[in-house]
Amino acid sequence: MSRTDAINAIAKNLPRLREDELATLVAVTTAWAQPERTVSLTPAERDAVERSRKDFAAGRTLTLDEAEARTDEYLAARRAARNGE
Structure with a gap:
């Protein structure tokens, strides 16, 4: 599935999600969309x-x-x- 296909599938299904499911989706995508963390190693x-x-x-x-x-x-x-x- 292409990125465009995935975005379209998500957009298509959004109206069917309950409020709690939407909140979960927002939380997950917000967390995943954060810039990569850098790790300091000794x-x-x-x-x-x-x-x-x-x-x-x-x-x-x-x-x-x-x-x-x-x-x-x-x-x-x-x-x-x-x-x-």
Whole structure:
């Protein structure tokens, strides 16, 4: 759907919306129409982002299940170390 088609579809359906639906539409579109926010990163955070980009480019990624398994293993090892196991 083109931008023009989307705008026309929204305009066509506006008269059928209830007041609360119109208010929601206004809130959502107002929020989405805000200029992009800029984020200030520390040098360490910028380095981490750059390392992540390189990892993605090199195919060094994990599935969600793999990441969760590694996190679980790490936390279990930390608990064991803390408990003197």
